[in-house]
Amino acid sequence: MAGRAPAILGKLGAGFQALPRTAARRWAGLKTWFEERNENLDLFDETRTELARDNPLYVAGALTYFFWIVTIVTGLLLVMYYVPTTHGAFESVRRIQYEIPGFWLVRGLHKYGADAIIIALTVRIYRMYFTGEYKRPNELSWMIAVLMLTLAMFSGLTGYLLIWNQRAYWATKVIATFPIYLDAIPPFAWFHWGKLINNIMVGGAAIGQATITRFYMAHYAISMIAVILVEMHFYKKKLRRFNLSWTQMGLALGILVLLAIVLPPEMGSPANPTLTPHRIYSDWYFLSVYHLIRIFPVVPATLATLAIPLLAMAMPLLDRRPERAWYQRPFVTVVGIMALTYHVAFSILLILNIASTERDPPIVWTVTALFLAAGLLWEWFYRRSRQVAAPVAAGGSAGGGTGASGRGGAGGGGAR
Amino acid sequence: MEQVTRRDVLSRGLRALGAIPILGTAFAASSPLVRFFRPTVKPYEISPPPDVGEGGELVVAKASELTQAWDYRYFLYTLRLPEYTPRGAQHKQVPGVVVRLPEGAGDDFMVISRICPHLGCIFNYERDPKGVLEHCNYPATGPQFCCPCHFSVYDPLQKDAQGRRGKVISGPAPRAPFQFAWRLEGDDIVVYGMEEGSTA
Known part of the structure; x- marks a missing residue:
């Protein structure tokens, strides 16, 4: 036994010596991966302008950028008159809307521009999903697209607190309380990190002046940091920024102006921390998540809200086969249809005020089970038909378990 | 291998x-x-x-004012809560409710915070069971507490496993409401503290 110890130590030493080399190799691999994705990086469909001529869905990226710039410009104008304090915020927004000449239009463009960003991003993400655009070499573009939507929604959240009306106050309270439930799972549970996130978000133990200040900062920072990074991308690759014709831009802006005139953004009533209104709504793009948190117990609901964007981002890693057409990857397609169905159905249920926490959960479980079963069956039949039709040709990509198809995916992508 | x-x-x-x-x-x-x-x-x-608040003593109601079973009174209990501003703290009013319980309930009164332990909305005391049905989609048989945000319903007559009054009988709330520490001083119902953990 005594003679063995030096042998182990010797091997250990060799292992430690090899560590820098192993690390360097892994790092180089990661760098190559990133470089290839960076070469193919596409933030606002600026490399797909050819496709936009025939298919309106490919204008979604260019529209996102256009609406984003509109929102930034109008936002910078709003800063002139907005007062970020608990006592002054609501009154200053009221003055912006009704007293300062022309600013009703600025606020309208800011609000509807932001809504339009969310619509355009959502359309773009579903398009990328169903056409398999997230596959190699566009993994990074897809992940950034999902991140963009998340940031846009967070930007919307931080933005509407600034009005300091009832809806803003209570929606913020709900969102800020969420992280506390992370304390039900480790490692959050060991260090109270959930409560810590809550304290940091709110800027204290309760929503107040610090919350407005912090949300105001975040509302700025999200767009300002992002616009610098996007500008670096455009500048370095010498890409055209606005990939829309003047007519298209005029039309898009015209719609926003029309909305601002016909449906001026609402004010609601000033925030009252001691009274929750009977019907409270979040912004429309949070409605489906809002229903989710009503029908699920709170800890699973919290984890689900976190898991949805993370799973979406991980899509290129989960579905690595080279096939891109929707009918060639049935399970993925069915999951996409299910997501879209719930996204729309939950929102409609809440808008029409016919959602029920008693009636809905069993229906949701049944429908989910049916969807997943249909997806698996279709996938199985599809793979079997491929194997029967061309057992040799389909061997690498369509047959076998996930490991085989994963490798097939990487190889197929390279050969394409 | x-x-x-x-x-x-x-x-x-x-x-x-x-x-x-x-x-x-x-x-x-x-x-x-x-x-x-x-x-x-x-x-x-x-x-x-976690940062927590401090509160003083407050007479929230007189026992003689709440004579009938299910009589109630809303009150606001002031907490001093840490805030990361130059001021360092803010005074926040926590809504609470004191309810006279019927005979045989075990206690004479219940004094709880109206901050919903689910996600922090303020829930209401619905003395009329029809209100619970209308605002929380729950067919109640007696007076209950009902949160308008996510439809949690609490029953004043039941206690949860930790002995807190207001057991959750419907909706997503994970626990019974936050309880106030209180005592009866002659005719006064005096609140002198609050269970920690709620987001005010």
Whole structure:
């Protein structure tokens, strides 16, 4: 036994010596991966302008950028008159809307521009999903697209607190309380990190002046940091920024102006921390998540809200086969249809005020089970038909378990 | 398959110890980083206790005013809560309710915070069961508390496993409402503290 110890130590030493080399190799691999994705990086469909001529869905990226710039410009104008304090915020927004000449239009463009960003991003993400655009070499573009939507929604959240009306106050309270439930799972549970996130978000133990200040900062920072990074991308690759014709831009802006005139953004009533209104709504793009948190117990609901964007981002890693057409990857397609169905159905249920926490959960479980079963069956039949039709040709990509198809995916992508 | 010897396992395990300095550095860096965002964290603290409020004493109602069963009174209890501004704290009014319970309920009164333990909305006391049905989609048989945000319903007559009054009987709330510490001083119902953990 005594003679063995030096042998182990010797091997250990060799292992430690090899560590820098192993690390360097892994790092180089990661760098190559990133470089290839960076070469193919596409933030606002600026490399797909050819496709936009025939298919309106490919204008979604260019529209996102256009609406984003509109929102930034109008936002910078709003800063002139907005007062970020608990006592002054609501009154200053009221003055912006009704007293300062022309600013009703600025606020309208800011609000509807932001809504339009969310619509355009959502359309773009579903398009990328169903056409398999997230596959190699566009993994990074897809992940950034999902991140963009998340940031846009967070930007919307931080933005509407600034009005300091009832809806803003209570929606913020709900969102800020969420992280506390992370304390039900480790490692959050060991260090109270959930409560810590809550304290940091709110800027204290309760929503107040610090919350407005912090949300105001975040509302700025999200767009300002992002616009610098996007500008670096455009500048370095010498890409055209606005990939829309003047007519298209005029039309898009015209719609926003029309909305601002016909449906001026609402004010609601000033925030009252001691009274929750009977019907409270979040912004429309949070409605489906809002229903989710009503029908699920709170800890699973919290984890689900976190898991949805993370799973979406991980899509290129989960579905690595080279096939891109929707009918060639049935399970993925069915999951996409299910997501879209719930996204729309939950929102409609809440808008029409016919959602029920008693009636809905069993229906949701049944429908989910049916969807997943249909997806698996279709996938199985599809793979079997491929194997029967061309057992040799389909061997690498369509047959076998996930490991085989994963490798097939990487190889197929390279050969394409 | 390659044979894995005990030596391999041991040496890999020992090599994994290399993670300790990395994790140690991460933890050492985390405290100042957290303090940057949350100034109430003390130096070298990596698991700071949550910021909580302090409150004084408040007479919330007179027992003689609540004579009938199910009589109630809303009140606002002021807490001094830490806030990361130059002022350092804010005074926040926590809505509460005191309810006279019927005979045989075990207690004469219940005094609870109206902050919903689910996600922090203010719930209401619905003395008329029809209100529970209308606002929370729950067919109640007696007076109950009902939260308009996510439809949680609490029953004043039942206690949860920890002995808190207001057991959840419907909706997503994970626990009964936060309880006030109170005592009866002659005719006065005096609140002198609050259960910790709610987001005011």
